Amino acid sequence: MEKTALGKAPKVLLNGYVLDDSGIKSDKIEETIMYEVMKISPTIQRAVMEGRLKDRSNVANWLMEQKDVMPRLNARVLDAPTTKNYLDLTASTPCKASTLTQFGTLTAPQKSQCILEWAKYLQKSEEDITAASTLWVAGDAETAEGRDLFYSALKNLKHSKSTRVTFVMNPADEAQACKPNSITNLIHAAFRLLPRNQAKQFVTKLVKEENVKSFEESKLNIEDLAVGGMNVERFNKEKKQLNCDRIKMEAKFAQDILKLKPSERAIVANGLIVGPLSAEERFIETDFALLDKMLEARGAAQVATHVDKWEIEKNEEKASDMVLRSMALVGKHAVSKKRTWIDLQGDGHSVVKIFADDASKAIIDVATVVDPLSTAAQKVAPILELIGQTVNCDLRIVMNPKGKLSELPLKRFYRYVASPQLQFDQTGSVVASSARFSNLPSKQLLTLSVHAPDAWMIEAVYAEYDLDNIKMQQANPGSWLLRLREGKSKEIYKISNHFNSERTEGEAIRVLIDSFSGRTIRVRVVKNEGMEERSLLSDENEEGIWNSISQTLTREKPEKINVFSLASGHLYERFMRIMILSVMKKTKSPVKFWLLKNYLSPQFKKTLPLMAKEYGFEYALVEYKWPRWLHQQKEKHRVMWGYKILFLDVLFPLDVQKIIFVDADQVVRADLMELMELDLGGAPYGQAAIYFVNFKNSYVPFCESRKEMDGFRFWKQGYWANHLAGRRYHISALYVIDLHKFRQIAAGDRLRGQYQGLSSDPNSLSNLDQDLPNNMIHQVKIKSLPQEWLWCETWCDDTSKSSAKTIDLCNNPMTKEPKLDSAIRIIPEWREYDEEIKKVIASQLSSSEKKQSQEQGHPEL
Template identity: 40%
Template sequence: NLHYRFEIQPGDACLFINGLRVDMDTYDPFSLLDTLKLEGKMMNGLHNLGINGEDMSKFLKLNSHVWDSTYALDIRHSSIMWINDLENDNLYVTWPASCQELLKPIFPGGIPSIRRNFHNLVLFVDPAQEYTLDFIKLAKLFYYHKTPLRIGFVFIVNTDDEVDGTKDAGVAFWRAFNYIAEEHDASQAFVSMLKMYQKVKNQNILTVDSVKSVLQNKFPQANTGDILGIHSKYDDKRKAGASFYEMTGLGPLPQALYNGESFNHEELNNKELEKAVLHRMMDTAVYLQREVFMGTLNDQTNAVDFLMDKNNVVPRINPLILHTKRQYLNLISTSVTADIEDFSTFSFLDSQDKTAVIAKSMYYLTQEDYDVVSSVTLWIIADFDKPSGRKLLFNALKHMKTSVHSRLGVIYNPTSKINEENTAVSRGILAAFLTQKNSFLRNFLRKLAKEETATAIYSGDKIKTFLTEGMDENAFEKKYNTIGVNIFRTHQLFCQDVLKLRPGEIGIVSNGKFLGPIDENLYAEDFHLLEKITFTNVVEKIKGIVESMEINSKNMSDLIMKVDALVSSLPKRASRYDVTFLKENHSIIKINPQENDMFFDVIAIVDPLTREAQKMSQLLIVLGKIINMKVKLFMNCRGKLSEAPLKSFYRFVLEPELMLMANDNIGPVAKFLDIPESPLLTLNMITPEGWLVDTVHSNCDLDNIHLKDIERTVTAEYELEYLLLEGHCFDIITEQPPRGLQFTLGTKNKPVVVDTIVMANLGYFQLKANPGAWILKLRQGKSEDIYQIVGHGGTDSQPDVGDVIVVLNSFKSKILEVQKKPDQIKEDVLTDEDEKKGIWDSIKSFTRRLHKEKDKKETDILNIFSVASGHLYERFLRIMMLSVLRNTKTPVKFWFLKNYLSPTFKEVIPHMAKKYGFQYELVQYRWPRWLHQQTEKQRIIWGYKILFLDVLFPLAVDKIIFVDADQIVRHDLKELRDFNLDGAPYGYTPFCDSRTEMDGYRFWKTGYWASHLLRRKYHISALYVVDLKKFRRIAAGDRLRSQYQALSQDPNSLSNLDQDLPNNMIYQVAIKSLPQDWLWCETWCDDESKERAKTIDLCNNPKTKEPKLKAAARIAPEWVEYDAEIRQLLDRLENEKKNA
């Protein structure tokens, strides 16, 4: 059951909070806290509305909606001139007509040719405009290729009452097209239309002469003057196209619709439109196949009606309604007793309470006089004593005449100072609302909305003369004469303080969603669109729940409005699930919430013998301390186990509330008690994705904890050192990541603190930062020369600024959008700076580099990179460093991966640097969350050796040499740095094959590696040199990561990750083979070659399995001397520390 509904297998873990699924693999406490805050806001809102218990649970399971932008226009309109009809034209008579044809197999990308109008293209054009020629050519292409597409035109031409077609090309075209269609047929009219545009010569624009020429040549009997002249009888419905176009709400011409759905601006380009139409036809074919298979579409179904009767089809597409940023009123308030007529008290209320008073005192026009539940509540806001306000009221009433879901209320927003004279119409509207039944109210309001009525009232006519039959005249007249102006002042203040409208401005509120100020005319179709998108989302479900509650219809309508406003105002959420279990007697642990209080519904599914259970147990304990929750815990155990499922001890450090640390308080603690003493243990920290955490103190080797040999308690202290600024960057033109693009992060006083490069993988980038405000910008050089930042999301800057201010106050990613500068379209940030440059450009480039202190080429520095974890390998690492220094006169800078260095090493390294005169830097990079994770520390370290070379070091570093910690260097590495790589991004030493007795262990000589390498060498990763400039330019890092992502899903692949990956990619990322004497290893190389060795690697021997310490002293005599020298330094530092 769980697998079928949620894809949860035995052994999997999952957590649901109020039906929202929490992914145990990716969640962090901060995202969970955000979820709890939003859920708490919704629950408090429902509680304040008087909803509790099971009713609240029903509302919490609703999926909040977004206002969809994929609405379609109804194309069943008489102004569309269809040039073909798949169902009736002889051209398609040989095609099958059955819907079952949709289920037959076709070639990929094909569209079934069926004699049904399932695909409809409508083109909106002005015949006399240049773009029309492209649309005509597209229609011709589809028509003559017999594409199963019905094609229609809406012609927008001059709408003046009298137009001479002999002087207006658009009108001439319209009348000629009508003549041919009436005298012959629409397809003949289309063929003639093509001929007219074939004659277009001057600037691709149709002329009257082109129209006349076709009429005279093709229809010699036609009287051109009568057809095109002012009194032409072929002028019928000339204004209909323009009227329909205006009514649709579509943007500037040209426009096109496929099955009623519009195209974006980029798709309306002639070259793109053909592809866009065909793509939509393929998508529709798949949709139709599904409908036929499900039985909802059959041969008796009218094709166009089937497409146009869908919920997303509307009579008008208004961007104001569909795309306006959501702004919701808070309709939930505690007991507010203020009277709508008490302006003085109202003025002191806050926005929430002002809104509550307005909602409570609102009177509505509904469909019936009694017991009607309205799902959509519309408030129209205007000055109804102005023509614009009355027009809004008239169109709202027109909508109400056919609406089945809406009720209508009015809010008065007078333009000028309020008095009885300038509120005559508004007072009439209000008095009618207060005294009349719906059936009479509607007719009277329609009368008041007419301009002639308002003109008469302002001219001195009594308003009672306009009362309609059946109205309660006495009640109306009494209320009209005693209303006063305080209600209007209250409404005006609400508009000003809450809706932020100026006097007289127009707006609409639909179930709490406010749209305004509105500058354009709103038609009845706009109200219909507003009702449709409100009702077809979550409101229908809310209505179903409310109707099951025992309250009267007025309160039901109010509750639907308030719940919808609450639910819809919250950010878009993932889908909610109704999680139930087939059996609950023995596999479910239930914990009831505290009574008489609202509670969170928590469902935990977990196998108790898994890493997820270790996390979830502590999480549930903490949740139980901070929220009231009803818990169901399902034990999702596996039936069989092939090995021990848990191989680690786990503590989750999460406190229910913030801990303020005193001087003697060490803060949150993870304690491991009663741990077995015999196993060899490693202590690791698992942190949220956006954190860089460092070990600052430990009293033993955390990589090799053997409790049996340790008399005291093992302690370690960790520190949150950096928060990551993560993001994704895209080129808005290509919609692809601009790989190789470089960014810097800094402050006003220090513009460049860190820099990075954009990966091709998802356009990802990360930068080390801390809480506060930072400046993110393109790095000086090719990145800044070629690109410009044109947009960004999740930052704290205006969209159009080049230097982006980023306030690091959350762990959410930032989105950057860039675009090439107009004069740099053909340039590429990954090309060599000096390629294709003239001498003057070279001089400028050289001069610029001289002034870039940060980017100055450090050719006189040997950059050595290494990694180590655990005290033993740190001992080897110090000896390797000393051997490098003893064999070179070139200044050296060591780069160490900080992630796994012990506090002891980090404490000692400054003293070594001072004594031996070298530079050093600790680098770190957080393994991206989207890249397949490794769980074993050794494999993680291997990954850092190869996967992040392009982003691990500052961009000013051009070349780096990796040296394994367990190597002894006997030669000047400057020679390796200067070695010619012949265009390859890196150079590796091949494995030796001179020690023949080890042939049985040379795995690369057989199987996969033998066939993959094809007699090429398999290279060892203990020593390699990287040309970072070349490496970045060919995007080698992106290629390696992509291949790693593909191969690492298989646990049997990449067994030696750091060297298998580059050897696997040898044909995509070239390796320069270094001379064999650069790396000598006793396991693989014979004794004779040792004399020529420039470095000695203490690699493992699978045959003898000799310990490395023993092997080091035997193989390299100088290793003992180096070790003793460093030991003296460490002893001296320890004594100084004790005596300090």
């Protein structure tokens, strides 16, 4: 640990990269590792693409061979760079202080200027150079720790051609340091009196610890330490003429400007203060090499190259001083933004240029590289137009399309709503921004969707046609309290810390919603004392076969049927009304419908209460904002598929224990209470041929009795045949969910995790709501529902129709018959239900309008 400068244990290294101490705690280690893996992945991907990393290569060894890998990682160096740690070297007037008293009256920049003028430097070469790195090493030469630091700095010069070093004396005992033959005084004299190369060799001998011990014991004298070409007699004579004021002023600088205590050590690297070093801390040769590498990465070599081009004189350190001043100035006022210039070899064919309106004013250069046939280009284009209207800029748009396309990537018409300034009508009211589409194709079926900010929920408030007029609806602003819900969660866990929220008030967190962009907060929980062995996902009281038997014997029958469904567009809303009516026709039990609010039209929401009043059912409109961290779907029907399967654990209140999903285009011919009472055998859901083993859900499998459709049964060949290994492929048109079990085993998290991994591939999850649970069949069992619970003409033969408990209007890939036509043809009662609903709605609307008219005192004529 000492050799590598990793510091105190414990430490965690990932591919040689040291993880931050705060990130290796038990509650953060997984997140930290994922972050580091994501950070290094682009580097590995680029190396594979460029052929530098091959299949046979060892990735860990390849990473260890990179240029930025060091044998020692000193956190003192890596964590030092901040703007506050840079010296102000902007003073340009010559230093006028010749005594300690005069020096004490100077400002901080003036004191730094004096040290800069007085400094004599040691370097590898005897020739004058433009040094990219300037090191001021501060320490006490009368201590072993100070001499060790000086010695390490000198040793590093052997390997660095562009580094220069000087020492700043910071003695604990100035009287001792000022004695004629003190190490401090000898070093000070060597810097001032000897030629550069002689000074370097002589000082190196002086600070070598074995020589110091012999020198202090009078076993060695100056003559013994002298180097070739050094005139010792002359050196001693001139040394006596030097006073100690310069040493005292350097100490004053170290303590006032570098904020060091007497005898403390630090390094000033191109104006950056690294330190103070602790008493037991060693800063060795490889640490100086790391410091040089850090300075190089910050652009020191490039600055030195530019200074050379300016032809500034190298003698008397003028060119090197210019690099030092420049690096200190840039470091002190650096910003995190990065400037990137786009240099084009040619712009005759694939570059669009739009010049600024007013050439007499300051012009901002805006360059954009974009694939013109991408969805991102559709969004970027109006943003660039907005920039051009609000900023005086030269705009260059560089077209960078893909070389080959298997299909046209753009499948949407897009408008970006943003105005350069507010518009007002004649009354002074703000005119609402709007998106306008014109000349749309008349034959294609189009769907309207809105890309809103992550923190916004949107819903349709008025739409005369089957398209959505959208009103942005902000989450309620104000001050909110966030706490753990009463129950098992609060019993086991407590909130330990939180980020991006106001403060903690008892067991709750105060969150202030004060912006249209919303607020993303992070909350961490820890287990309460005595709950370390308890698990939120399993309960010992629910484990074991005897408990399973006892639960079966004592299970209470559900009193209410809960049905979940979703629809978008007038046609599917028409189907859903008929599905609701068919459910109510076949049951005597209370029913509550849970409908996804996000995509329902205003007309449907207006007529739903009328149907509820007529047929005596309850309903609730549920909504959920797709999380920003979960891979987004672009097509509306795929978004709805996602809502159908990915958020079952968060869409419904916790007191809803069991729910049945029924597709909007189904007609129910049996009492759904049978499914509510069905034993799912410990699975979280059951499907028409879809079974989840670790969940409590049931799905129905696809029918296989209509033989003429065998060529369309994709699950019988290729990937699905191998993956299912003889199991049935389940359809998601009807399934039962035990929400208690579903939440208990974190089924939602498992589904979302698998979805996140698969959805980045556009060729996977073609039928998202079905493929996802079937893909997880080995991890999460699916309980198959009896086949009669889902009949569809596409896959099931005609003889099985008579026993069907639900009929689903599956798409037929062979005939491609419209669903409305197939509904009227296949389901005898469908037209009857449709007419009944129309009469009920018309009657209820008429009664409602008549009542409203009478209340307003305007009886109809």
